[in-house]
Amino acid sequence: MRIFRSLPVLVSTVVFIACTDGGPSSAVEGRIDDHVTFYGVGKVARYQQNMDSSLKNLGPVFFSEIFIRAGGEVSEASVRFPNGETRMLEYRYSDSEEIGDVMYLSGVADSNEAMEAEFPTGAYAFTFSTPAGFVVDSVVSFEGGSFPEQPLIIFEQSGERIAFDDVDPDSDLTISWPPFTEGDSDPNGILDDLVFVAIDSCTVEDIVHSGRPFEKDDHLIYSAERYIVPGGMLMPGQTYSMYVEHALLPHTQQDYGMPAFATFAASTYLDFRTTGETDPLFCDTVSQ
Numbered sequence: 001m002r003i004f005r006s007l008p009v010l011v012s013t014v015v016f017i018a019c020t021d022g023g024p025s026s027a028v029e030g031r032i033d034d035h036v037t038f039y040g041v042g043k044v045a046r047y048q049q050n051m052d053s054s055l056k057n058l059g060p061v062f063f064s065e066i067f068i069r070a071g072g073e074v075s076e077a078s079v080r081f082p083n084g085e086t087r088m089l090e091y092r093y094s095d096s097e098e099i100g101d102v103m104y105l106s107g108v109a110d111s112n113e114a115m116e117a118e119f120p121t122g123a124y125a126f127t128f129s130t131p132a133g134f135v136v137d138s139v140v141s142f143e144g145g146s147f148p149e150q151p152l153i154i155f156e157q158s159g160e161r162i163a164f165d166d167v168d169p170d171s172d173l174t175i176s177w178p179p180f181t182e183g184d185s186d187p188n189g190i191l192d193d194l195v196f197v198a199i200d201s202c203t204v205e206d207i208v209h210s211g212r213p214f215e216k217d218d219h220l221i222y223s224a225e226r227y228i229v230p231g232g233m234l235m236p237g238q239t240y241s242m243y244v245e246h247a248l249l250p251h252t253q254q255d256y257g258m259p260a261f262a263t264f265a266a267s268t269y270l271d272f273r274t275t276g277e278t279d280p281l282f283c284d285t286v287s288q
Contacts, residue, residue: 030132033257035072037100037214038191039065040140040261041079041124043115044245045147049270051164055150058269059110062119064089066103066128067212076129077103080137082122089128094206100215103128112147126260138255145250145264151177153244153270164272169234176226177268180246183222190252190259195220196245197227201238202283208233208242214259222246236276238283243269 042065046058064079066089077089089103109115123141128134155162156174167173175197183193191213197220199208210227211219220227234240247265254260 030130031257032130032132032135033069034132035069035074035130036128036135036258037067037069037212038259038261039067039126039138040263041065041142042247042263042265043119043142043147044265044267045112045150046267046269047150049153049268053152055152055268059108060112060115062107062109062115064105064124064126066126067215068101068103070100073131074103074128076127078127079105080125080127082120082124124262135256135258138260140253140260140262141251142262142264143251145248145262147264148180148182148246148248148266150266151180151244151246151268153177153242153268155272164270167234167272167274169231169236169238169274169276171231173229173231173234174226175229175242175244177244177246179225180222182248183246185222186249186252188252188254190254191249191261193222193249194245194247194263195222195224196247197242199229199234199240199242201235201240207240234274235278235282236274237278239271239273241269241271243267 042063044061044063046061047055048058049055066074066077068074074091078086079089080086087105089105092102092104094101107118109118121142123139123143125137125139127136127138154176155164155167156176157168157171177195180193180195183195185192194213195210197208197210198206201207208229213219245265245267247263249261249263251262252259
């Protein structure tokens with residue numbers, strides 16, 4: 001079910017008047033979507049995959065995020081919960097070359113029941129400011145959604161399945177998962193259900209990322225079955241953390257010239273190691 005704002009929908013070009021004590025002083029023109037690519041809320045079921053491929057439940061996480069374009073500016077960002085409570089979003093700087101900065105709010109819970117109590121199903125309303133104008137009460141909703149099946153991570157190199165502690169950093173690494181059967185195309189034509197793959201090093205988050213929609217042309221959708229990390233992207237003798245995420249989007253909309261969404265997702269996390277030798281103090285040295 002689509003939920004629309006009660007305020008008139010604004011086009012992506014906005015003009016507003018800056019006022020001083022003496023009245024109007026200047027007019028600012030611009031597009032809000034010059035500053036923001038998209039925004040939304042999500043609930044993610046998280047599992048840790050062990051070396052033997054067994055899964056441990058880590059508990060769900062909630063997020064509310066505004067994805068900022070390179071050079072964009074966002075401030076005074078908040079989200080109003082279904083119960084009427086309003087919380088502010090914080091700025092998070094990204095030092096990754098793969099993805100940009102965000103305004104975000106997040107929270108974790110021990111169970112789905114605790115998640116529902118803290119972050120209830122319903123409509124969430126975004127309000128934020130950019131130099132081009134304001135977004136006010138843009139609503140996305142979790143109604144009608146549920147968590148997808150947890151993905152299972154599989155590693156292959158040279159056409160053979162390999163152990164997670166035996167990755168050759170000089171060879172292409174194929175990361176795959178069972179088919180995302182719950183995924184589907186978006187009836188609104190805005191954003192199909194998604195797959196994400198990301199790898200963190202000991203020094204940089206998202207050193208590898210499959211791409212976020214509206215930022216890269218090659219982001220993954222539900223039909224994707226694998227992602228290839230080119231040889232040479234990883235360093236020898238290092239431990240990396242990664243995840244594969246399957247994301248269902250029960251609600252998408254186009255508002256203020258920008259796409260917005262609500263998602264139920266399932267993420268599987270994995271720690272893996274590359275072969276070869278490296279300085280055992282490398283991570284400590286780089287982080288200083």
